[in-house]
Amino acid sequence: MNPFTYERASDTSAAIELAKGNAAARYLGGGTNLVDLMRETVERPEMLVDVTGLPRGIEPRADGGLLIGAAATNTALAADGHVRAHYPLLARAILAGASAQIRNMATVGGNILQRTRCRYFYDTAAACNKRQPGAGCDARDGFNRYHAILGASPACVATHPSDMCVALAALDATVHLDGPAGPRSIALSDLHRLPGDRPDIETELKAGELITAVELPPLLFARRSTYRKVRDRASYAFALVSVAAALDIDDSGVVRDVRLALGGVAHKPWRASAAEAALKGRPAGPESFRAAAEAELAAATGLRDNAFKIELAKRTIVAVLGELTGDDA
Amino acid sequence: MSMQSDSANTSANTLPGRWQPAVTQDPMLHKHGALGQPVSRIDGPLKVQGKAQFAAEFPYEGLCYAALAFSTVARGRITALDTAAAEAAPGVVLVMTHRNAPRMKAPSLMMSSPTAAGASDLPVMQDDEIHWNGQPIAVVLAETLEQADHAASLVRADYAPLPAVTSFDEAKKTPRQLDNILGQPPVVEIGDAEAALKAAAVQVDQIYRTPRHNHNAIELHAATVAWTGDELRVHDANQLLDLTAGQLADIFGLEPDKVRVSSPFVGGGFGGKCLWDHQILACAAAKLAGRPVRIMLSREGVFRIVGGRTLTEQRVALGAGTDGRLDALIHTGIVAMTTHNSCPEQFTFPARHLYAAKSIRLAQEVADMDMLANTFMRAPGESVGTFALECAIDELAEKLSLDPIELRRRIEPETDPTSGKPFSSRHLIDAYDKGAARFGWDRRNPKPRQRRDGEWLIGMGCATATYPYHRFPGGAARIRLTAGGQVTVSTAVHDMGMGTATAQAQHIAARLGVPIGNVTFEYGDTTLPRGVIAGGSTQTASIGGAVIAAAEVFVEELLKLAGNDSPLAGLSLAEVETRDGGIGHREDASRFESYESILRRSGRDELVCEAEAPPPAEMEAFSMHSYGAQFCEVRVSEITGEVRVSRFLGSFDAGRILNAKTATSQFKGGIIMGIGLALTEEANFDPRSGRIVNASLADYHVPVQMDVPAIEILYTDIPDPQAPMGARGIGEIGITGVGAAVANAVYNATGKRIRDLPITLDKLM
């Protein structure tokens, strides 16, 4: 780990002021990802600005939505009564991630901005375009079980590892930012980028920008929603594939509305818009679910170790939608 | 109960009353007392209070901290090594490389001599040559661990690469046959097995593969070392103390008694806590700096410089008659190894002793790779060998339309199938029967895919567990009795969490007839009488042998001291037994004198005696093995292929169980590791670079709590008449057979045979 200085910000503007103009400054949430990366010398910040003292409230909005302070812990968000009642897929997604100890430390802001788990990214002895643009990508022809099947590029095939973000993507969450140029907001689905030829640029955040809050719009039918994560052991493993879904079926059994997002498949939480479009107005049943899954994965490509994820994603989509169609959902 | 068998009495060179391995039985065999009781671990309170001192917790004045920099190529020469930035970093004391490291002899391979402990015999940081990806190229000493870590990250090296073999597929094109596999012949042939296979009515002939595994004990490898003149003090996390001390003395050119290694507590060993480069480098750096040094590997460091279990590719071919009797048993294959170690992963060992067959062919070879030396890991050989063999037996049972337990009943041998020796004690079928009844094996439908719960297919499988009995020679024990009746038994052995100290306290209490509260078991320090290694499930029996010998001397000394004024006057070792804190005539209850009384009357404050265990003649005369029957129920998602073990039961025949509680934990721990072997564990060795890619616990998947169901343990508790205390050792057997039990259950659930571990979900989709 490189030597660094540490400052604890009392509020948002203090945090922005501390980090302003300093390319070697990083905001520090729970540190469960950043500190690991510092230990591996993948991240080498010279200054840490601790933002865990910033707002962490979880507040219902007048319109029925929810405003979540960026410093709220993953544990607090998953345990929140409003979240559990109105956005069960979010609570389930968070609880499917990491371990209780890590979730106690991890913040909402940090979870959104956690970096890929690609092992070659972590190992400074490996070639990695994300760590060192132009160096090459050892994962492409290496161990890539956890890598992308959608939206990857020749330069990088890494995935975004967050479970929480998959639910946020399905929920059309908005991320509130603040920074040297003032506050702004961005849709969560637009925050993370596909790798293209610059996998080192992972988000649309500008230098010194800070996540201050995440806002969920109201979504009545999210009461009928869930999250399913498929992984290599029963707990404490990243997703091979995960599916967040909310389903609204009318009295005649036709899909009125649907939200679907995938995790473990791309460089960003993957909103399954093609599947959603294919489902709306169709009868809720295995055939239309499978057709929608096929539509979403039509462009998927497999690598040496992960081609199975294409079929796995399809099956998991069908299973999750089937579960939400059942009476007990 | 007779003190000795008739054969002992008639044997010419017998000392009456002495335990003569293979000739007489340990008199303790049928004596109970504290033995077998579920005594809680003696070290438990210390551990939960944080008072147990581990290797990285010994304070020293002027201590500095070590961190390592590792090579990033598999084979080559260092052409440039830039340590300037590291040397200039805050807090750095020195940077040691091959250029300034003290000259040291290379370690010699373990078992090549009585003091050899080398996991490899490569010289350690003596030249510019790189032999594996991850080899230490520099040691940084600094005032704090963080400073050392940081400075180590600043070391830069360039290499001139040398041709490297880092692909197993490439390496196995030029297989090499060793002249022995841990002292056993590499090839065993009885009859013409290939011909018998061809002619057999029913055949199974399959290839099974198991991957590399890494040691991941929760305690990271660590040592705190200090020199005083030419005396070297090492606090280590270690499971072969005396060998380590002897090897370090040899490496540094010291008299053996100048090196003291101790290891009172070890946070998990499993074969990994032996002598690796880090202890040697810490000693060298401490010498160079003239300061005490602490080294603790990072988790990545453990993957880079502590070897693991190698990969195997095994063929098992079985030819049987329609009644199930085996005409041919073939188990052959190849493992990856290096030219500078000797750890051939003896996967053919189970097949040497398990089943009767008319013809047998067993052969194993190695494929040399440029990689870190592989090493022993819980049940080396047997863990992965039973995977292949026991899956094949299951496949054969299916072809024969026989219940797999019934098949095993039919091929149960009378004597050892390859050595022809009598079994000392073998109750495998008992273990199966007990386990099957308890597990509800009769509820298994032999036809696959017959049980389901929603999307989850449910299946059951079983497999044989087996592990050899070994007793290492050379161990000694010292008994010290005080006038107050306190007994201390000392020997330089190890407790890496198995419960050695607790079980031995029980053993000593029972053997000397004193309350367990009066017993102290001293271990974990090379200043004590020479101990044996903690490996191969040998330690308990080996300590047993030494304690028996010491106890015999102890009783003889006390009889001498008791003299003519004692009720014991004139009695010999063969006529007495220890009981109630003293010695008594075996048949005449009135002839008794307490230890305290004997010492008091002879004016002694204490009695100290020491003896070495008799050589393990029982291993020559008998085929000695532990056995078990592993039962598994799995649930497999038909949608995702995810496998969950929902029930597990291990039924063992491991001789006398010394402590019901610690033994059950040992068996369970082995089974949990076996679930990892079956379902999750695999070190990803990148054939392009020869580097392990998933060198962290986040990416190298050991089973977590939710992967482990309730596990039930049964045991026959039948004492082995040839083993000290009747106990055969239980550390490794728990993991054996588990891979096959899981795979066989997966087959029963899904109809898919997975012959390639780990059984990940993609293989079942």
Ligand SMILES: Cc1cc2nc3c(=O)[nH]c(=O)nc-3n(C[C@H](O)[C@H](O)[C@H](O)COP(=O)(O)OP(=O)(O)OC[C@H]3O[C@@H](n4cnc5c(N)ncnc54)[C@H](O)[C@@H]3O)c2cc1C
């Ligand atoms: C062993 C292990 C297993 C895990 N398993 C899972 C899993 O299964 N599923 C899963 O989803 N996650 C998993 N995680 C990841 C975990 O969820 C993240 O590490 C955690 O959410 C990060 O939150 P943090 O507050 O600790 O972030 P930090 O580590 O503090 O920060 C992460 C990044 O976010 C930036 N940052 C933090 N807060 C802000 C802010 N307010 N504004 C701008 N930038 C900010 C930091 O600068 C840094 O770049 C696992 C982690 C570990 C170590």
Ligand code: SF4
């Ligand atoms: S996949 Fe991306 S993160 Fe992984 S090595 Fe390639 S470039 Fe780096």
